[in-house]
Amino acid sequence: MSYAIQAEGLVKRFKETTALGGVDLSARPGTVLGLLGPNGAGKTTAVRILVTLLRPDAGRAEVGGYDVVRQAHQARAMIGLTGQYAAVDETLTGAENLVMIGRLLGLSRPDARARARELLARFGLADAAERAAKTYSGGMRRRLDLAASLVGRPRVLFLDEPTTGLDPHSRNALWDIVRELVAEDVTVLLTTQYLDEADRLADDIAVVDHGRVIATGTPAELKTRTGGLVLEVRPAEPERLDLVLDVMREVIGARPELDGGLAVAGVNDPAVVPAIVRRLDDLGVVAAELSLRRSSLDEVFLALTGRRAAGAETEPEEPEETELEGAGV
Amino acid sequence: MSAVTASRRVGPLDTARHTMTLAWRGLVQIKHNPMELLDLSVQPIMFVLLFTYVFGGAIAGSPGEFLQWALPGIIVQNALFATLATAVGLNVDVEKGVFDRLRSLPIARTAPLTGRVLADLAKQVWSLALVLAIGLALGFRIQTGIGGVLASAALLIVVALAMSWMSVLIGLAASSVEKVQIFAFSLMLPLTFTSSAFVDIRTMPGPLATWAEVNPVTYLSDAIRGLLLGGPVAAPATRALLWSAAIAVVCAPLAVRAFRRRA
Ligand SMILES: Nc1ncnc2c1ncn2[C@@H]1O[C@H](COP(=O)(O)OP(=O)(O)OP(=O)(O)O)[C@@H](O)[C@H]1O
Numbered sequence: 001m002s003y004a005i006q007a008e009g010l011v012k013r014f015k016e017t018t019a020l021g022g023v024d025l026s027a028r029p030g031t032v033l034g035l036l037g038p039n040g041a042g043k044t045t046a047v048r049i050l051v052t053l054l055r056p057d058a059g060r061a062e063v064g065g066y067d068v069v070r071q072a073h074q075a076r077a078m079i080g081l082t083g084q085y086a087a088v089d090e091t092l093t094g095a096e097n098l099v100m101i102g103r104l105l106g107l108s109r110p111d112a113r114a115r116a117r118e119l120l121a122r123f124g125l126a127d128a129a130e131r132a133a134k135t136y137s138g139g140m141r142r143r144l145d146l147a148a149s150l151v152g153r154p155r156v157l158f159l160d161e162p163t164t165g166l167d168p169h170s171r172n173a174l175w176d177i178v179r180e181l182v183a184e185d186v187t188v189l190l191t192t193q194y195l196d197e198a199d200r201l202a203d204d205i206a207v208v209d210h211g212r213v214i215a216t217g218t219p220a221e222l223k224t225r226t227g228g229l230v231l232e233v234r235p236a237e238p239e240r241l242d243l244v245l246d247v248m249r250e251v252i253g254a255r256p257e258l259d260g261g262l263a264v265a266g267v268n269d270p271a272v273v274p275a276i277v278r279r280l281d282d283l284g285v286v287a288a289e290l291s292l293r294r295s296s297l298d299e300v301f302l303a304l305t306g307r308r309a310a311g312a313e314t315e316p317e318e319p320e321e322t323e324l325e326g327a328g329v
Numbered sequence: 330m331s332a333v334t335a336s337r338r339v340g341p342l343d344t345a346r347h348t349m350t351l352a353w354r355g356l357v358q359i360k361h362n363p364m365e366l367l368d369l370s371v372q373p374i375m376f377v378l379l380f381t382y383v384f385g386g387a388i389a390g391s392p393g394e395f396l397q398w399a400l401p402g403i404i405v406q407n408a409l410f411a412t413l414a415t416a417v418g419l420n421v422d423v424e425k426g427v428f429d430r431l432r433s434l435p436i437a438r439t440a441p442l443t444g445r446v447l448a449d450l451a452k453q454v455w456s457l458a459l460v461l462a463i464g465l466a467l468g469f470r471i472q473t474g475i476g477g478v479l480a481s482a483a484l485l486i487v488v489a490l491a492m493s494w495m496s497v498l499i500g501l502a503a504s505s506v507e508k509v510q511i512f513a514f515s516l517m518l519p520l521t522f523t524s525s526a527f528v529d530i531r532t533m534p535g536p537l538a539t540w541a542e543v544n545p546v547t548y549l550s551d552a553i554r555g556l557l558l559g560g561p562v563a564a565p566a567t568r569a570l571l572w573s574a575a576i577a578v579v580c581a582p583l584a585v586r587a588f589r590r591r592a
């Protein structure tokens with residue numbers, strides 16, 4: 001199988017800092033690879049290597065079949081880059097920014113203008129097309145930046161934290177654009193600190209921490225693999241919580257955690273649920289709430305890194321989509 | 330884009346096209362940045378007016394006489410300051426990420442540098458013409474002819490090109506625009522003042538005069554003076570060019586290294 005992005009053993013050091021300590025990545029053509037990690041994980045460094053801006057100290061990488069070091073020029077012809085910080089020429093208008101890139105990519109003047117108009121319209125910047133980019137808001141700059149990365153119709157698009165600083169409306173619009181591009185068979189590598197973003201957009205996720213990939217898989221696989229399932233039980237009578245905890249520990253073999261009036265435990269084998277239900281029934285404990293669900297990426301991240309992911313606290317909780325049959329008593 | 334995919338490297342024709350596109354960009358920038366226009370136009374005019382009317386009487390007895398002698402020096406100072414625009418512009422590009430964007434495109438590696446240098450040269454010619462025009466309006470009289478003016482312009486452009494290596498180096502190595510400006514100012518101001526640009530260096534105290542004699546700005550000013558007013562040209566022009574070559578030889582490899590390090 002050929003990959004649109006393939007990296008093996010990427011290492012990058014900055015003086016004492018090891019930004020990347022041997023990173024392997026791969027993305028199949030026409031899919032979204034989410035690079036998920038907290039601040040300083042090495043996401044930007046990995047992107048900069050893949051877009052030929054930085055040479056790895058060790059390891060190799062191919063984009064669109066071209067080696068990013070030895071065939072950098074050909075690789076560049078395949079890629080589009082939207083960096084972590086909007087890279088637009090503020091002294092040019094939005095249209096001029098895009099025309100410049102079109103011209104650099106070999107479009108004729110009329111073609112470059114037409115392409116600029118088309119992209120500005122697509123990104124809701126048509127009205128601001130003739131204004132200097134320095135008068136743009138942060139969100140408008142980011143959209144212009146994204147438009148700039150699409151002028152050359154790249155086969156592989158790199159988006160470094162593309163939704164940071166966007167309002168929810170713009171964020172949704174960007175997600176839609178990513179989906180459209182993928183439908184056109186573009187491969188997208190997207191870095192993010194937001195679990196829900198990776199969950200929604202990515203076909204595959206690589207979790208990066210301290211310059212290493214600590215887990216890979218589809219969002220579903222990741223959720224199943226680490227911690228697997230989560231069992232939550234709330235007794236109707238709160239004073240019987242201790243009893244519930246005891247039962248769960250006995251059956252599962254690990255200590256459940258307390259979350260308000262809720263006993264929460266990671267579960268690998270769903271068969272424990274009927275066992276617990278039966279024991280509780282025997283003891284006459286009525287569960288007001290009992291659910292088995294796949295762990296959220298949040299919990300996956302916590303399990304993998306021992307830390308909560310950035311933004312996890314501020315992001316509103318998503319309603320669980322993966323709730324299994326409630327096994328109510 | 331399939332058109333670019335096929336090629337392994339950039340041919341000379343494409344390199345020229347990329348350079349022209351980025352030079353165009355450097356010039357279009359002026360349209361939206363009135364401050365730069367101010368820099369480009371008001372500063373030269375101000376130099377000429379201030380030097381002529383503030384120092385003229387004190388230094389040469391009358392503004393008119395001073396202008397006739399000092400305008401070549403003002404032209405040189407103006408040209409040297411103008412080369413620093415390259416450093417500022419490049420540094421802004423690096424800071425804003427525009428430089429990275431350009432380097433991620435399948436274009437000639439050097440185009441982001443050469444495009445900017447080319448645009449800055451065009452600005453250089455503009456401000457030279459402006460200084461000369463305002464000088465002429467205030468009473469400066471060229472003693473040689475159009476050939477002398479063209480030769481002056483050519484010499485200044487060659488020197489400016491050499492200096493732009495230094496500018497590129499500063500622009501790529503400095504961590505912020507403020508540092509570029511501080512560095513540029515504290516380098517250029519003493520350099521241009523400890524020369525024959527505005528005054529007769531024989532009036533300077535011993536060690537300073539010794540330095541002023543070998544100061545490249547002195548050679549350049551003397552050469553331009555010779556070209557516009559008549560007098561020896563070959564010796565000062567040769568030395569000015571040797572200095573430029575030396576600056577380029579030292580700065581070019583360092584600039585290339587800084588460029589690679591950004592890579
Ligand atoms: N040019 C550099 N010089 C020195 N250290 C660097 C440089 N670039 C990155 N680093 C270091 O490498 C590590 C990884 O940085 P990187 O920018 O790749 O992280 P990131 O995952 O993109 O973080 P963030 O979410 O904050 O953008 C950090 O410790 C950072 O300080």
Ligand SMILES: [Mg+2]
Pocket residue numbers: 043044045084160
């Ligand atoms: Mg980053």
